[in-house]
Amino acid sequence: MASMKKEVIPSPKGNDWFHARIVIHYPNVAVYVNGNPEPCLSIDKLSNRQTGKIGLWVGNNSDGDFANLLITVENK
Secondary structure, three states, X not given: OOEEEOOOOOOOOOOOOOOEEEEEEOOEEEEEEOXXXXXXXXXXXXXXXXXXXOOOOOOOOOOOOOOOXXXXXXXX
């Protein structure tokens, strides 16, 4: 399983809003933070499921607030 993690620079403060773009290109999932052209996380999915639901984990002791959440599907 291929994975890559990078430091988010500049890292967002814990209580500040930040922008995240999650790109799923089966089997890879990449996360881009605050408009950075390079992903801070790139990992292969843990299952072979190609359809279904998306789950977002917000961390311990977090209110888990989201704003302007948009999910789009690109045509192949």
